[in-house]
Amino acid sequence: MTDSRHRTFVVMGVAGCGKSSLGAALAAALALPLIEGDDHHSVESRAKMSRGIALDDADRAGWLDRLGAELGRHAAQEGGAVLSCSALKRAYRDRLRAACPGLRFVFLELDRDEALRRVASRATHFFSSSLVDSQFATLERPDPALEPDVLRLSATQPLDELCAAVVAAPISADGVCP
Numbered sequence: 087m088t089d090s091r092h093r094t095f096v097v098m099g100v101a102g103c104g105k106s107s108l109g110a111a112l113a114a115a116l117a118l119p120l121i122e123g124d125d126h127h128s129v130e131s132r133a134k135m136s137r138g139i140a141l142d143d144a145d146r147a148g149w150l151d152r153l154g155a156e157l158g159r160h161a162a163q164e165g166g167a168v169l170s171c172s173a174l175k176r177a178y179r180d181r182l183r184a185a186c187p188g189l190r191f192v193f194l195e196l197d198r199d200e201a202l203r204r205v206a207s208r209a210t211h212f213f214s215s216s217l218v219d220s221q222f223a224t225l226e227r228p229d230p231a232l233e234p235d236v237l238r239l240s241a242t243q244p245l246d247e248l249c250a251a252v253v254a255a256p257i258s259a260d261g262v263c264p
C-alpha cells in the first residue's frame with residue numbers, strides 16, 4: 087500500500103542538472119503537488135545569487151526550514167509532494183528528512199561542463215553562471231551506504247526516461263530506495 091512516506095520526493099543536484107524539469111514531470115506523472123524550491127528563497131538570497139555571490143549555510147537555513155514545512159504540510163494533506171531543491175550538503179538533506187520523515191531523494195548527476203553549458207544558455211534565469219563552480223565545491227555527493235533513500239540518476243538521460251526510472255524505483259518496507 088502506498089502512503090505519503092513513499093510519495094514525497096526531493097529532486098536534488100547542482101544548478102542546471104534538471105531539478106525543475108524532472109520535478110514538474112514527476113509531479114504531473116504522479117498527480118502530486120510541485121514545490122519549486124527557487125520560489126522560496128528570500129529576496130536577499132535571490133539578489134545575492136543574481137550578483138554572483140554564492141549562498142552560505144546561514145542563507146540556506148531558513149529556506150530549508152520553509153521547504154521542510156511545505157513538504158510536511160503537503161504530505162499530511164495531499165498524500166505527498168515533489169520538491170525541487172539543490173540540497174547540496176548532507177546536513178541540508180538531513181534537515182529536510184527531519185521535517186518530513188520518509189522522504190525519497192533523486193540525485194541528478196551532471197558534470198561541471200554540461201552544468202555550465204545549461205546554466206549559461208538560460209538568458210532570463212536569476213542564477214549567475216559564475217556560481218556553477220561553487221555549486222560543485224559545496225556539493226556533498228550522497229554516499230549510498232549512508233543515505234540509502236537517494237536514487238542516483240544521470241542527468242543526461244532524456245526527461246521521460248528519468249521520470250519513468252523514479253516511478254519504477256523499488257521501495258523497501260521502511261520507505262527507502264534499496
Ligand SMILES: Nc1ncnc2c1ncn2[C@@H]1O[C@H](COP(=O)(O)OP(=O)(O)OP(=O)(O)O)[C@@H](O)[C@H]1O
Nearest residue numbers: 101102103104105106107204213241242243244245
Ligand atoms: N534531462 C535533460 N536533458 C537535457 N536537458 C535538460 C534535461 N533536463 C533539463 N534540461 C535543460 O537544462 C536546463 C536546466 O534545467 P532546469 O531548469 O530544470 O534545471 P535546475 O536544476 O532546476 O536548474 P536551477 O537549479 O538552476 O534552477 C534547461 O534548459 C532544461 O531545458
Ligand SMILES: O=C(O)[C@H](O)[C@@H](O)[C@H](O)[C@H](O)CO
Nearest residue numbers: 100101102124141172173213
Ligand atoms: O543552494 C543553492 O545554492 C541554491 O538553491 C541554488 O542551487 C539555486 O537556487 C538554484 O540551483 C538555481 O536555480
